[in-house]
Amino acid sequence: MYSEKVMDHFTNPRNVGEIENPSGVGEVGNPVCGDIMRLYIQVEDGIIKDVKFKTFGCGAAIATSSMVTEMVKGKTIEEALKISNKAVAEALDGLPAQKMHCSNLAADALHKAIEDYQNKSKKAS
Amino acid sequence: MRRVYLDHSATTPVRPEVLEAMLPFLKDEAFGNPSTIYSYGREAKKALDEAREKVASLIGARPEEIFFTSGGTEADNLALIGTAAANEKKGRHIITSSIEHHAVLHTAQYLMRHGFKITFLPVTPEGLVRVEDVEEAITDETILISVMHVNNEVGTIQPIKEIGHLARERGIIFHTDAVQSVGKIPVNVDELNVDLLSASSHKIYGPKGVGCLYIRKGTRINPILHGGAQERKRRPGTENMPGIVGFGRAAELAGQELDSEMERLKGLRDKLIDGIMNRIEDVQLNGDREKRVATNANFSFRYVEGESLLLSLDMKGICASSGSACTSGSLDPSHVLLAMGIPHEVAHGSVRMTLGRDNTEADIDYVLEVMPEIVARLRSMSPLYNQR
Numbered sequence: 001m002y003s004e005k006v007m008d009h010f011t012n013p014r015n016v017g018e019i020e021n022p023s024g025v026g027e028v029g030n031p032v033c034g035d036i037m038r039l040y041i042q043v044e045d046g047i048i049k050d051v052k053f054k055t056f057g058c059g060a061a062i063a064t065s066s067m068v069t070e071m072v073k074g075k076t077i078e079e080a081l082k083i084s085n086k087a088v089a090e091a092l093d094g095l096p097a098q099k100m101h102c103s104n105l106a107a108d109a110l111h112k113a114i115e116d117y118q119n120k121s122k123k124a125s
Numbered sequence: 126m127r128r129v130y131l132d133h134s135a136t137t138p139v140r141p142e143v144l145e146a147m148l149p150f151l152k153d154e155a156f157g158n159p160s161t162i163y164s165y166g167r168e169a170k171k172a173l174d175e176a177r178e179k180v181a182s183l184i185g186a187r188p189e190e191i192f193f194t195s196g197g198t199e200a201d202n203l204a205l206i207g208t209a210a211a212n213e214k215k216g217r218h219i220i221t222s223s224i225e226h227h228a229v230l231h232t233a234q235y236l237m238r239h240g241f242k243i244t245f246l247p248v249t250p251e252g253l254v255r256v257e258d259v260e261e262a263i264t265d266e267t268i269l270i271s272v273m274h275v276n277n278e279v280g281t282i283q284p285i286k287e288i289g290h291l292a293r294e295r296g297i298i299f300h301t302d303a304v305q306s307v308g309k310i311p312v313n314v315d316e317l318n319v320d321l322l323s324a325s326s327h328k329i330y331g332p333k334g335v336g337c338l339y340i341r342k343g344t345r346i347n348p349i350l351h352g353g354a355q356e357r358k359r360r361p362g363t364e365n366m367p368g369i370v371g372f373g374r375a376a377e378l379a380g381q382e383l384d385s386e387m388e389r390l391k392g393l394r395d396k397l398i399d400g401i402m403n404r405i406e407d408v409q410l411n412g413d414r415e416k417r418v419a420t421n422a423n424f425s426f427r428y429v430e431g432e433s434l435l436l437s438l439d440m441k442g443i444c445a446s447s448g449s450a451c452t453s454g455s456l457d458p459s460h461v462l463l464a465m466g467i468p469h470e471v472a473h474g475s476v477r478m479t480l481g482r483d484n485t486e487a488d489i490d491y492v493l494e495v496m497p498e499i500v501a502r503l504r505s506m507s508p509l510y511n512q513r
């Protein structure tokens with residue numbers, strides 16, 4: 001039911017873990033099934049230098065988490081904000097229809113992490 | 126790669142002896158319609174009668190009380206809808222449990238939408254229906270009680286005999302869904318005091334798409350399908366001869382091997398349960414440990430999600446199932462685990478392993494070897510695990 005890419009990211013997820021003193025953290029729960037994802041970003045000069053995730057969820061949730069970290073690494077904040085749920089799903093060669101909601105987790109966590117970073121930097125300045 | 130099938134409650138492979146019995150009925154040798162009078166028909170009729178005897182014998186019934194259906198789902202539908210329709214003048218109240226298979230649960234909900242009052246009994250944290258709760262739920266309007274014999278998810282064995290006794294005293298029709306108990310524990314319709322009992326062939330190494338409803342002589346029930354006079358008008362339609370013959374043979378073999386096989390599987394199951402509980406932290410066994418069918422183990426692994434566990438197991442060749450929301454299609458976690466009061470996030474990390482004929486000691490060793498690594502890997506990815 002899952003594409004090879006999904007299975008690859010599920011088996012060898014990229015960027016699993018946490019960042020100490022991150023620039024931003026985003027945590028989202030999936031209201032549909034109850035799964036949880038947390039994403040950490042390290043931003044330097046407006047560029048996402050490092051990103052890590054932890055996910056409690058199905059194969060699709062873990063794979064989309066892993067994929068989104070690959071997609072944002074090295075991107076500017078502006079570029080990262082443009083990454084949509086759909087883009088993540090497409091990068092994984094698609095998800096089964098009943099699993100599309102899982103991809104929301106990853107992009108939403110990313111956007112939340114960026115929001116957190118922006119709030120923090122506003123306070124600092 | 127090594128393959129270990131641990132989902133025998135979902136379905137089982139057809140046994141070679143069963144296939145052999147079925148083959149003539151799929152070929153030109155024995156294709157006859159049992160309702161016809163010439164030789165082909167008479168031969169088919171004889172095979173139909175023999176299959177009926179074999180199934181009846183497994184559950185201590187008389188052959189004329191066995192009505193073949195397209196499986197457990199249809200038997201459950203016939204039991205509930207057929208009884209409701211035949212007895213609605215007497216009352217419109219039905220009692221069932223909150224841990225029934227969807228074939229009963231959704232049929233009860235369907236009847237509810239059509240004006241019947243349904244009581245869904247709660248269960249204990251161990252997944253057992255309390256006889257006192259049944260007694261309390263009975264009203265003058267109650268026409269049917271339906272409680273499953275063995276639960277398909279957590280394997281608990283319900284107090285059917287006691288509930289049946291109660292139903293008999295009150296003159297209420299009593300149905301049990303025995304799809305997960307027939308062939309796995311001794312089932313005798315007289316000892317259990319049941320009037321209606323559902324069984325299915327593909328759970329006992331017979332073919333899919335065939336089962337039966339046992340209807341005690343004298344029980345008021347209407348058909349839900351209308352057509353010819355087959356199955357004494359209770360279930361019209363030309364008989365699924367290969368299926369029924371296969372079911373008969375499977376029932377015969379299950380009866381012969383019941384004691385020895387269940388003793389063996391109980392040993393394997395206990396090894397599996399003890400092994401998992403000893404090797405992995407933060408695991409719970411779901412369902413009563415004692416009142417449990419020999420084939421079932423159901424665990425919740427905290428801080429991990431069931432589907433990702435199943436995928437990881439599958440990569441190691443192990444086939445199991447889960448009550449996780451993420452595997453359910455409807456994205457709700459198992460109604461059985463929730464009814465037992467198990468929190469959403471714990472139900473989410475549940476895995477059911479159900480044993481069968483093909484499983485060996487070496488299979489269990491293999492599962493015990495790979496499971497700790499799998500759980501550890503997923504926990505290392507889980508945002509819930511570090512929070513402790």
Ligand SMILES: Cc1ncc(COP(=O)(O)O)c(C=O)c1O
Nearest residue numbers: 196197198226228277304305325
């Ligand atoms: C308890 C129970 N009842 C009913 C059924 C449905 O049986 P069938 O698949 O033959 O329709 C099943 C099997 O999934 C079951 O486990």
Ligand code: FES
Nearest residue numbers: 033058061102451
């Ligand atoms: S995150 Fe639960 S179904 Fe995918």
